[in-house]
Amino acid sequence: MLLLAFDTATPAVTAALHDGEAVLAECTRIDARRHGELLLPVIDRVLTEAGADKGELTGIAVGVGPGPYTGLRVGLATAAALGHALGIPVHGVCTLDGIAHAARAGGLAEPFAVATDARRKEVYWAAYDAAGARVSGPDVDRPAEIADRVAGLPAVGAGALLYPDAFTGARGPEHLSAAHLAAHAAERLAAGEQLLPPVPLYLRRPDAQVPAGYKAVLPA
Missing domain, CATH: 3.30.420.40 (ATPase, nucleotide binding domain)
Incomplete structure (x- = not known):
């Protein structure tokens, strides 16, 4: 097993690599406004520190929240893209x-x-x-x-x-470390248990809403 885990459901942009027995590397950056900017560099740093290549991954565990819409979708979209590109399963874990x-x-x-x-x-x-x-x-x-x-x-x-x-x-702890997300997922998978589907746990509607009652403008 070589499991990449990451989460963007909180201000912690965090990733870790787990080999089924222990965490090989972990990196966390705290910034509630830069999930999209920070996630891929954090993942790359974890892989570099562990001396691993993306092609060696056997699975991905991604935090599915609950969390704010904008940050959460960064991690889930990244997990879906990596899983599809590498042909490996993507597992959801409650943050x-x-x-x-x-x-x-x-x-x-x-x-x-x-x-x-x-x-x-x-x-x-x-x-x-x-x-x-x-x-x-x-x-x-x-x-x-x-x-x-x-x-x-x-x-x-x-x-x-x-x-x-x-x-x-x-x-404490205040925020999630992907090292624990990875360990939790690895333990569950090793026991033959099912994890969550990689879909978001929003629990409420997003802050952004389509304006109601706006005036339609038609061409003359």
Whole structure:
């Protein structure tokens, strides 16, 4: 196995390479406005550091969100293009599951929540059991609306850190590292489990909307 994993569903533009046993290389850049500019250089850096060529890849794991429309589509379009060009499978992974994997690797061994910033004063979030399995979500909500459900739970991710009044157990990691996305996907694939299809988890309509009630102009 030589699995390339990357994610653009959060401000972290992150990629990693996994050989089925360990992460060979990982690179992350934090910039919420430059996903399209940064992703391919980040992927190239990972392949170079690992001494690998794209032609050696056996699969791609891409974060499917939830996340903002613009950033998320950069990663998914890139994954689709690479998978088609190389003739290899593309697997989807919930971005929150990757952050949960990082939390578990960091020693968290009790039920917890993961939350990322959904903007509009909302968070994308999910709940996990002590073994790191997702038990609810992903959902998008205002923090105050779920405060009673996450009160007292350890909570990781930028959304939890942004709203500590609701996520009283907020802690790091703040953003996803593709090293954990890759490890999570590799473990699932090695166990013969199915991953998600590589389609976006938007959870809500995009911010950009077609104007309603605009005036049609017809030629004279």
